[in-house]
Amino acid sequence: MIHIDKVRADFPILDEQVNGKPLVYFDNAATSQKPQVVxxxxxxxxxxxxxxxxxxxxxxxxxxxxxxxxxxxxxxxxxxxxxxxxxxxxxxxxxxxxxxxxxxxxxxxxxxxxxxxxxxxxxxxxxxxxxxxxxxxxxxxxxxxxxxxxxxxxxxxxxxxxxxxxxxxxxxxxxxxxxxxxxxxxxxxxxxxxxxxxxxxxxxxxxxxxxxxxxxxxxxxxxxxxxxxxxxxxxxxxxxxxxxxxxxxxxxxxxxxxxxxxxxxxxxxxxxxxxxxxxxxxxxxxxxxxxxTIGIENIEAAERELLVYGTEQLSKIPGLKIYGTAKNKASVISFNIGEIHPFDVGTIVDKLGIAVRTGHHCTQPIMARFNVPGTIRASFAFYNTKEEIDVLVAALEKATMMLS
CATH class of the missing domain: 3.40.640.10 (Type I PLP-dependent aspartate aminotransferase-like (Major domain))
Structure with a gap:
């Protein structure tokens, strides 16, 4: 079992603020954050x-x-x-x-x-x-x-x-x-x-x-x-x-x-x-x-829980479509909201302190397969929390109102 407060204390960057807001880092598929010991x-x-x-x-x-x-x-x-x-x-x-x-x-x-x-x-x-x-x-x-x-x-x-x-x-x-x-x-x-x-x-x-x-x-x-x-x-x-x-x-x-x-x-x-x-x-x-020290099995279990919760909460947003719904899946959610360009959504949520990846993710053939220019990608690590997912959902709802 992971003690989330203790784990998060290992990563100094998680105490940073971005644009005056507490950092919510959901770009772990691009690169993970580093514990102080590293x-x-x-x-x-x-x-x-x-x-x-x-x-x-x-x-x-x-x-x-x-x-x-x-x-x-x-x-x-x-x-x-x-x-x-x-x-x-x-x-x-x-x-x-x-x-x-x-x-x-x-x-x-x-x-x-x-x-x-x-x-x-x-x-x-x-x-x-x-x-x-x-x-x-x-x-x-x-x-x-x-x-x-x-x-x-x-x-x-x-x-x-x-x-x-x-x-x-x-x-x-x-x-x-x-x-x-x-x-x-x-x-x-x-x-x-x-x-x-x-x-x-x-x-x-x-x-x-x-x-x-x-x-x-x-x-x-x-x-x-x-x-x-x-x-x-x-x-x-x-x-x-x-x-x-x-x-x-x-x-x-x-x-x-x-x-x-x-x-x-x-x-x-x-x-x-x-x-x-x-x-x-x-x-x-x-x-x-x-x-x-954390335990790879504990990491896998924590991220699976985040994936399930994140999928449930994001799916409640009107017009949001998730790309990649395989039965066997890791802690990545790739999505778009209606006809809004992913870059525009990413720019707004960044102003609210949230780091997500937007674009084709160096997988242009996948984007061509789905006929989209790119997606918004939220990728979770074991140091992320359900509360951070709630912050993302609220930010996406705000971005949707601003861009619709």
């Missing part, structure tokens, strides 16, 4: 540790390296990959997907096929389009229904002997749909295809067990998980990562380097060229510790 971890690194990792025999370097690699161990314990070195630090989900799509270039032929879904963020569309442009491969798309659920019977029909990659998100950032990734992975593996799961929206909200999922790649961004921006990870199965070429060349990722030939380091360093984002990796570990 902020302190970043400050502590630069204040007491600051040194490069893996390269020095001096004390500060060793301390920094230990703290840096401790995060990899924490991620292994939290996400349960088979090996620690299957966790590759990247700038986040976008870079992780690009790493895979780029390094696959030499393995993909013009006759091969790649499957994505209609629910994808642009970061899980564009890299695969670019791979197809480089190789001549074909991109196929799993369609969705009016509720925002993938049509799994059509997914079955997309497979062929040429299917090489399936890349889908675990949870839709725009609609909140929780995709049946276990089924998606199992069916792809039957035809010998590799599967990448975009976990940007799932890792803050639910338990993820990588060995149980049996996906080949999984991606994550720390800033969605109450951690810092600019850091995340790519999980890949050891055998597959060993098969792929390096993504970047430079220091750290070499075993031996001469002007005639370079050989590459073992995992994970093969994919971690250059000085890493040390402070934020360490703070990422602190964020994982914080999540485990």
């Amino acid at each position: 902020i302190d971890a970043i400050t502590n690194y630069y204040t007491t540790i600051n040194a490069n990792v893996h390269r020095g025999v001096h004390t500060l370097s060793q301390v920094a390296t230990d703290a840096f690699e401790a995060t990899r161990r924490k991620l292994k314990a939290h996400f349960n990959p088979k090996h620690e070195h299957e966790i590759i630090f990247t700038r986040g989900t976008t870079e992780s997907i690009n790493l895979v799509a780029t390094t696959l270039t030499s393995l993909i032929k013009s006759t091969d096929e790649i499957i994505i879904s209609a629910l994808e963020h642009h970061s899980n569309i564009v890299p695969w389009q670019m791979l197809c442009e480089r190789t001549g491969a074909t991109l196929k798309v799993i369609p969705m229904n009016d509720e925002g659920e993938l049509l799994m019977d059509v997914y079955d029909e997309l497979f062929s002997e040429n299917t090489k990659i399936v890349a889908v998100n675990h949870i839709s950032n725009a609609l909140g749909t929780i995709n049946p990734v276990e089924e998606i992975i199992e069916k792809a593996h039957k035809v010998g295809a590799w599967v990448l799961i975009d976990g940007a929206q799932s890792t803050p909200h639910m338990k993820v067990d990588l060995q149980a999922l049996d996906c080949d790649f999984y991606t994550c961004s720390a800033h969605k998980m109450f951690g810092p921006t600019g850091i995340g990870f790519l999980y890949g199965k050891e055998a597959i990562l060993n098969e792929l070429p390096p993504y970047h060349g430079g220091g750290e990722m070499i075993k031996d380097c001469t002007f005639e030939k370079t050989t590459y380091a073992e995992l994970p360093h093969k994919f971690e060229a250059g000085t890493p984002n040390i402070a934020d990796v360490i703070a990422f570990g602190t964020a994982v510790d914080y999540i485990n």
